[in-house]
Amino acid sequence: MGPDPEPSAEKAHDDPPLEAVRRVDAVILQKLPADTTVNSVVPHGTSHWTQTARLVAECQGRPVQYFLKVVLPAPCLLPPPGACGNLDSLLIVLQTVHGDRGRKVVSGEYRSMTAIHVVMPSLVPRPIAWGSCEDEPDLHFFLSEFRSMTEGLPAIDAFPQRMAQLHRSATSPDGRFGFFEPTCHGHTPIDHGWHETWEAYFASTTRRLFQWEQAAQGPNQDILDLMEPFFSNVIPRLLRPLETDGRSITPSLIHGDLWHGNVATDADTQEPVIFDAASSYAHNEYELGVWRQPWNELGAAYRARYHEFFPPSLPVEDCDDRNALYATRVNILDSILYRDDDEYRKMCVPPEAWLIASMRRLVEKFPGGYEEWKGKQV
Template identity: 40%
Template structure:
């Protein structure tokens, strides 16, 4: 669940963009398309979304989904290509001709029921996406900047998962402090987490002959970004902030009890994509990854310290468990 006050925050994308179809959007539509209408569709905390209704070259009704952002974000693109049955098919993306500060992402329209996906099929399909969506360069990160909510992520290409995740954590620690203000205890916990816990939990997966294959992840897969296709009954995911990451990273939003997608989904997922070695660290890695998501949640709600306090408690637990860091793993 999200804090209801999030709806009070201003959307920076001008409302006028959902009143007309820009020429650059028209150019992305299939040849012979005739536009019938554009109207607001769906709800978003950070941007504006619309449905374009058209007639194709044969006179058939075809709809498209349009998402806008003040900065370019192609997080949905790779996800759709890696698993076309799980994500709306990307059509195109670019910048508005009449609004040069507004970027758009155009994809196939998929009507959704509003239900969350079934735990018997969704984790299996997600595991297939992770296996198919392998980084073409073998590096972690992403070719373009993607956005977690309204925040640009650090998607720098990295050779190791430890470096990639550390950069992401540093970025969101900074964003959280900008939002909530400096806190001495938070600063001390951050230092210990970065210097001790992250090396202890991530480095063993990439040493002693072990290796992580960078997988394409959605990046923010809580129940608010997943539903069921009304036409097919199959799971569908959207609003990605993709990157090539450790596949277990995807499971972090399934840890908090406030979310509707939880433990049963994790249990089913690991049947289709095995836990990385050392397997005994799996739950602690999941807790660490969840810190990253809760940092983002804290940054989104200035003045609300609920998520900061959750982050603090989880960091304390991890630091208490691994005070000696990676070196302690060698003894």
């Protein structure tokens, strides 16, 4: 039996109350630095996903500010105009979300950001805490350092290099693929588990995502017909060669949802900053799947530059098709998240951008699967 239908991106659950940004819960106050007094909470507009506010406070006689975000969930916002105060201000990002799924969102993000911060502390805002509110236990929050950021894409030299550095230096503690707990793509939970091979991890978690997609969008015969050869031919053909005949890959810590809205540049250091992580220990090239999407401003030039710092895995000739496979999984996730928009299934311009077309292209290209490829090797 398939999972319960995924709520739509627009109506995942009721909006958190505006009161959540007008009044700071006691549990959240406990997570702030000692001797912090919040003097006022000023609502600061709304967005498609969030309600936001600026917290004006003092800490040991010094003016400080915090940024409060009520999230449904959403990418981390850049600081609102006037919210940063002076350079000595301490700014903190706070996200709150509703329900058990909200708990998974903030818990998974905290674990992900912590794992990245341990290895490369300048790459992410320092995570501080996550928890549930005292006055409304069904409301959950994520608290982190606030880094002043500038809009626009990060430098094409520095950003791919930093991501390659993360992927090389942060590897699975026991050599397996997966993660310690579920993380969320938007509000879609991914239960990673732990797997001995990348193929096993990818097939297991992707099959579950297809179940979510069919439940969210409704049964689609084209997808159902393509699933069997997709799993029996395409996935083994493109992933098994990575870990057979003396070849191997090391599970790397990835961000997990690295589109241009989750990347910025630190205003002080001019170094890249990433946020809203949904991590796992994966094939490092999986990080680049979302960089194939035409809507993502981190595109082909960034992929090419990344591979100058982290060359493609063997077999090198499969690299682009592996990237197309990973992008197809991103299409599945987006089709779940935007359940009210069937364009993620049907549109075909460009072909690799949409779920059915991207599946069909791979299925038609690899009808013989791994065994046919293996038989042609000398």
